[in-house]
Amino acid sequence: MNKTKIAIFASGGGSNARKILEYFQDSETAEVALVVSNKKDAGVLDIADTFSVPTHLINRQSFYETTEILEVLKAHDIGFIALAGFLWLVPAYLVKAYPGKILNIHPALLPKYGGKGMYGHHVHEAVKAAGELESGPTIHFVNEHYDEGDIVFQATCSLEPEDEPEDIARKVLSLEHAHFPRIIEAVIIKQKVRNN
Ligand code: GRF
Secondary structure, three states: OOOEEEEEEOOOOOHHHHHHHHHHOOOOOEEEEEEEEOOOOOHHHHHHHHOOOOEEEOOHHHHHHOOHHHHHHHHOOEEEEEEOOOOOOOOHHHHHHOOOOEEEEEOOOOOOOOOOOOOOHHHHHHHHHOOOOEEOOEEEEOOOOOOOOOEEEEOOEEOOOOOOHHHHHHHHHHHHHHHHHHHHHHHHHHHHHHOO
């Protein structure tokens, strides 16, 4: 069976992207065929280079006012999208073009601590301020609203009262690395089975 080609969308350092790239080097199911970023100096672009995976830079105007990205995805035969630290809202035309085929990872237990402005350290600071006893990543399908698509997977870690936002971030990120690649693979396998 043909491997599904994955595009990773990321805006930042790309530690999740690296884990996904590593994981799919040995997968029979899928491969990472493209990394898309909205930031020309994003660390994720260098990581893609080290894996010899092509990259594509988007700008706000073309992303929201045209559908050019669909042509790029088509040219690379992309069948699945993983958002790994991608901070822009996914436009409706893209959600429609990839129904049930876009996953996002969010560093908190949604539906808490999600939505516009809830990213990076803001999330972990809010978790700390609320005195939560646990946190963890949520992997969910993407729809037109920030952090609102159906939840596929959550993992939890316990928090200590003395944990600072940086400690919470570290605990959650290590769960992201452990689970995101395999959940992407499991969702792709499920879809392949359904389509056969
Ligand atoms: C992760 O915490 C992820 O949950 C969030 O953005 C962060 C990306 O980190 N969406 P990295 O760039 O993968 O290191």
